[in-house]
Amino acid sequence: MKPNDFNLSGFLPYKLAVLASRISKVLSTIYEERFGLSMPEWRVLVHVARCEKVSVRDIHNCVNLEKPRVSRAVAKMVEAGLLAKTASTRDQRLVEIELTEAGQRVLNDIIPEAMSFQARLMGAFSEDEASHFDDLIEQLHDELDKHANAPRRSSMDTNISD
Template identity: 40%
Template sequence: MTIGFDLDEFVPYLVNVLGTRLSVELGAEYGERFGISIPEWRVLAHLSQNDHVSVREIYRRVEMDKVKVSRAATRLEAAGLIVKEIPDDDRRLVALTLTAKGQNVVAEIVDMALDFERRFLAKLEPSEQETFRRLLKRMLA
């Protein structure tokens, strides 16, 4: 036993557990309905905010390794949700773009995700929700 260390009070542990729990619970909802995994959703969500994005940009942004992003992109392409393109100006990169079908799926999942977020934040008072968001953004900055 380490003196002065309580895992249940250790902020990195608590944040990791909360983040994982939220991802898994939300993932179960959209996974059941759309057959989309957590890595696939992260790729779709990122593409919904940024068109023509490279695999490299996505794995840097969504905190996943390159292999997971590449596998997710391959599955999403097979499902007709994204297209992969090799830009003429840099043939080493693979740019990803949502298809119309992908945009529709993202729109439906976003509705689910926002409802999930509302249910999660409802555990806090409105002022606590604002503080929680502000603190999260500060810590991520």
């Protein structure tokens, strides 16, 4: 094939980027329009809800956000009254972030909608298709792990610290 015939629309990295971007845009209307949250804030909210007393570093490691983004998201949510932040007693460098009652209420409102959106998305998927899709995604991650310059796959959700 001649280089000039190369077509982006059949190129896997492009296809995934477009699909992911489209999905994210629709999802964002759920937390943005209704609750004034940005994407980083949405991710922080969800993670803090599941793992109490997390540090900025924890969040950074678990939800694929750069440290500055986490720090800024947390600051804004503390300001908005959704999160509470206190210095850890054991390690003064660390910070302990937790949900406030207001934050809990927002979470309670958002999660059902997020899940319903996901259900709608995968509406046409059979059980087998859904799990097969996950398998293929895993295969791609495994391949990426081999790349030296690939930002090492984050140790998702194992919540190593504390």
